[in-house]
Amino acid sequence: MDRPPTTFSQQPMTDTETKITQAQSAALDLANLDEKTRNDALHAIADAIEAHSEEILEANAADVEEAEKLLEAGEYTQAFVDRLKLSESKLESIAEMVRSVAGQEDPLGKTLEARRLDEGLELYKLSVPIGVLGTVFESRPDALVQIAALSLKSGNAVILKGGSEAAESNRVLYEIICEAAQEVPEGWAQLIEAREDVATLLERDDAVDLLMPRGSSAFVEYVQDNTSIPVLGHTEGVCHVYVDADADLSMAEDVAFDAKVQYPAVCNAVETLLVHESVAEEFLPAMADRYREAGVELRGDERAREIAEMDAATDEDWTTEYGDLVLAVKVVDSLEAAIRHVNAHGSKHTESILTETAEHAEKFMRGVDAASVFHNASTRFADGYRFGLGAEVGISTGKTHARGPVGLDGLTTYKYHLEGDGQLVATYSGEGARPYLHEDFDGEWAPGRLSEE
Amino acid sequence: MDRPPTTFSQQPMTDTETKITQAQSAALDLANLDEKTRNDALHAIADAIEAHSEEILEANAADVEEAEKLLEAGEYTQAFVDRLKLSESKLESIAEMVRSVAGQEDPLGKTLEARRLDEGLELYKLSVPIGVLGTVFESRPDALVQIAALSLKSGNAVILKGGSEAAESNRVLYEIICEAAQEVPEGWAQLIEAREDVATLLERDDAVDLLMPRGSSAFVEYVQDNTSIPVLGHTEGVCHVYVDADADLSMAEDVAFDAKVQYPAVCNAVETLLVHESVAEEFLPAMADRYREAGVELRGDERAREIAEMDAATDEDWTTEYGDLVLAVKVVDSLEAAIRHVNAHGSKHTESILTETAEHAEKFMRGVDAASVFHNASTRFADGYRFGLGAEVGISTGKTHARGPVGLDGLTTYKYHLEGDGQLVATYSGEGARPYLHEDFDGEWAPGRLSEE
Numbered sequence A, B: 001m002d003r004p005p006t007t008f009s010q011q012p013m014t015d016t017e018t019k020i021t022q023a024q025s026a027a028l029d030l031a032n033l034d035e036k037t038r039n040d041a042l043h044a045i046a047d048a049i050e051a052h053s054e055e056i057l058e059a060n061a062a063d064v065e066e067a068e069k070l071l072e073a074g075e076y077t078q079a080f081v082d083r084l085k086l087s088e089s090k091l092e093s094i095a096e097m098v099r100s101v102a103g104q105e106d107p108l109g110k111t112l113e114a115r116r117l118d119e120g121l122e123l124y125k126l127s128v129p130i131g132v133l134g135t136v137f138e139s140r141p142d143a144l145v146q147i148a149a150l151s152l153k154s155g156n157a158v159i160l161k162g163g164s165e166a167a168e169s170n171r172v173l174y175e176i177i178c179e180a181a182q183e184v185p186e187g188w189a190q191l192i193e194a195r196e197d198v199a200t201l202l203e204r205d206d207a208v209d210l211l212m213p214r215g216s217s218a219f220v221e222y223v224q225d226n227t228s229i230p231v232l233g234h235t236e237g238v239c240h241v242y243v244d245a246d247a248d249l250s251m252a253e254d255v256a257f258d259a260k261v262q263y264p265a266v267c268n269a270v271e272t273l274l275v276h277e278s279v280a281e282e283f284l285p286a287m288a289d290r291y292r293e294a295g296v297e298l299r300g301d302e303r304a305r306e307i308a309e310m311d312a313a314t315d316e317d318w319t320t321e322y323g324d325l326v327l328a329v330k331v332v333d334s335l336e337a338a339i340r341h342v343n344a345h346g347s348k349h350t351e352s353i354l355t356e357t358a359e360h361a362e363k364f365m366r367g368v369d370a371a372s373v374f375h376n377a378s379t380r381f382a383d384g385y386r387f388g389l390g391a392e393v394g395i396s397t398g399k400t401h402a403r404g405p406v407g408l409d410g411l412t413t414y415k416y417h418l419e420g421d422g423q424l425v426a427t428y429s430g431e432g433a434r435p436y437l438h439e440d441f442d443g444e445w446a447p448g449r450l451s452e453e
Helices: A015-030 A035-051 A053-072 A078-084 A088-103 A141-153 A164-180 A195-203 A217-225 A249-261 A277-293 A302-307 A315-319 A335-345 A358-367 B015-030 B035-051 B053-072 B078-084 B088-103 B142-153 B164-180 B195-203 B217-225 B249-261 B277-293 B302-307 B315-319 B335-345 B358-367
Strands: A111-118 A121-129 A132-136 A157-161 A189-192 A210-213 A239-243 A270-276 A297-300 A326-332 A350-354 A372-377 A394-396 A404-406 A412-423 B111-118 B121-129 B132-136 B157-161 B189-192 B210-213 B239-243 B270-276 B297-300 B326-332 B350-354 B372-377 B394-396 B404-406 B412-423
Touching (some): A015 A132, A015 A195, A035 A053, A035 A088, A035 A164, A078 A164, A088 A141, A132 A195, A141 A157, A141 A164, A189 A195, A239 A249, A239 A335, A277 A302, A277 A326, B015 B195, B111 B412, B157 B195, B164 B189, B210 B217, B249 B277, B249 B372, B277 B302, B297 B302, B358 B372
Parallel strands (some): A132 A157, A157 A189, A297 A326, A350 A372, A372 B412, B157 B189, B350 B372
Antiparallel strands (some): A394 A404
């Protein structure tokens, strides 16, 4: 008697369309898979990765061989090829990562709120999976395993689209994962491979609930501009460190150094150093020397270049994510000018003020619009693991759903469960309406048993 | 020394573009306006609406006069013209609504989490406004006041685009609101009026953080398809009531009646009634009589029509939001078939099961993918006020950010504040790395004072 789910098109489905529809169907079952089954599957995946290491490394060698040809042709960098390469020890750490995801607290089935609307009418807000995640990610083959593990832990079906450079590695890893996760509803993870498949993915707002693109800012913006599916992503990390008039300058030097040099390739590294004019002459020369010794190229505004030797910054420098040992430097008149500069040029990622004056910290932290605002700490702390969120999904520079470092909670939504015994809205409406109670209480949802019984 | 914020275009800004940029700038100040100033402004707005009632009613009369011409020409319905019409008592209830928004708990500045990453390194997750809301709403002039009030309460700047039918009323209300809210950063609310302005609004992803369209499903879908800004909206309300084999049939009759008849024009009214085959013969004839007496037109599948007299349902009926006294009726083989029907045809809004068996309720509530799932209660309870969320922003059928009835919390996001005393990531990395503590604690953020001092 029942019709199959409506599909978005009357034409025959392509292979990719079928995969997405299968994920949509699997998501409904996966949503209610108990915690033990999900965790057991994660452990089985970790074990299978270790057991099949030879097969994985063989496929990976084929990818690396192809990549090396393109390296010779000058199309790839050595760093790119290195990131692609797997090894026995790398596989062990990938397996460990999957086990650590299994060990995380369950993000599902939490009672977020419980409220008695009236005697015998109880509302529960429960955490549930989002549904189907559409992910597009970079060439590192560990990305596929990580994304699949986080999706499974959070009860979401997932469409996986990796880079073509890692095609062989991804295919083998995907097969191993699906085979190991036997108790998980079939079709929960789907691998798509061709570039055209991405366009198909972006069109499926009937089936895909959240897109998580990883890659260049340009790619994330392309995704945002070409889909009506919500996107959880991160465009740019143009982070600032502001050295206030009342900074402890020795602390400021250490923090500004750590924020740039400790790992410059990542999004939470500082890209622009702002220095209050009253401390610039004392602070900048020594700071510039220390940066220079570490190989950091400085690009300053006029006032900074009067104080220390550096190249001239152009307008473009204030909005550039270098991801490298390059730093823009600007001297500002005031705390307010620093806040204005950050709000005009920053990417709402992470901003840090160095000051010993609480009022200055407060003004900066309240005034700056960013996911993470720090006082006397390196911008590099903006990270899911360091924040104690456990496994990190990524860092979002959007302002809705999930912001900043995103943990497993960012892969959940909620569902309202209302337990009644036949209540009608008519009873609570119009003349002589029965009033609502609206009384919060501690309690867990238990179907069919109202809490006071 | 400081440059003005980068704008999205090098061409001269149009009037609408300037307004949006002004809202963006006001949002930064508005974000930190204290609770008392926001509430005082809301009370001033309520008072001003009462004080200027004559002016408002005069402007409204002009709108109504225009609308009546179009009513005569057959372009508008009487109901449409009635919704547009204000009165002295309607204005009083609008003013009361604004005061009740003022009386709501402050959604801002809540400490959602506090975690000690290490001694002297404390992370706080605080609720903050989203920034700039872009709203497009229907012709009822009270919508403008309600949206402006909710935005102000939640510290968000707002772009207001009302229907052209209410242009005069909206203009006067907007001016009264701006004049009354004198302590609020200028430019926090912006009125845009032309249809072309909507296209400009949808393009401004550099300035607008969340779009909240209200209106037809087609319009909400148009917005989703033509912007990269996140959209909080609600497409359709195709809600179901399922009468299980183990339902209390007298309760089921009352609930199914309330869900359709108590107010059929709204999104949480039921559109399809599903009945288990084992109770269909006992339940449907009386139910059909009761519906017919209330003027409900029934459209059934083959099995339903064998039991009670009704028109034949077409495929389209299973996915139609009638918003009227029309109801589709289907007899299903099993609980599982009911769940499958809802997941294939529903709009993820609100679904209700009538049953005395807890296991059946659990299976249905877990298995159905919808924002609200009810057991033995009318779908009409899916509403922000009834749920105890206070002021309602709307109902979202999306799965991310905010789902179901959305209160003021749905207009907030969060910001991470990290308080340190000079910590470097280098200390916590590599060989001999200092471990993290990651210890949750109860505490409020206080800038510059670490909690253990």
